[in-house]
Amino acid sequence: xxxxxxxxxxxxxxxxxxYKVDIFVYMDDVEYSKELTALLSRLNRYNRYDSxxxxxxxxxxxxxxxxxxxxxxxxxxxxxxxxIKGK
Numbered sequence: 624x625x626x627x628x629x630x631x632x633x634x635x636x637x638x639x640x641x642y643k644v645d646i647f648v649y650m651d652d653v654e655y656s657k658e659l660t661a662l663l664s665r666l667n668r669y670n671r672y673d674s675x676x677x678x679x680x681x682x683x684x685x686x687x688x689x690x691x692x693x694x695x696x697x698x699x700x701x702x703x704x705x706x707i708k709g710k
Contacts, residue, residue, distance in 0.1 A: 659684045663691055670695065 659680055662672050666688075677688055 655687075656680070656684060659688060662688055666692060666695060670699070 658676060662676055662680075666672050672688075672692070677685060680688060
């Protein structure tokens with residue numbers, strides 16, 4: 624179940640970043656803590672998060688968050704590279 628949740632979270636985030644559409648709208652949020660949900664929404668909005676809050680998460684949730692943060696960082700680096708090439 625955790626693997627399915629992780630898959631849904633990562634793919635939903637990836638598709639949302641590329642196409643600006645949520646493909647898995649009815650995701651089961653019960654398995655994720657409120658802290659993880661809050662951190663992911665803050666990461667998506669502001670690209671900032673508190674490292675102490677990340678360390679307070681359970682290990683599987685921390686792995687999910689770190690994967691999302693790495694994906695966000697990768698997308699921002701690509702956008703920055705394209706922006707520099709455009710000048």
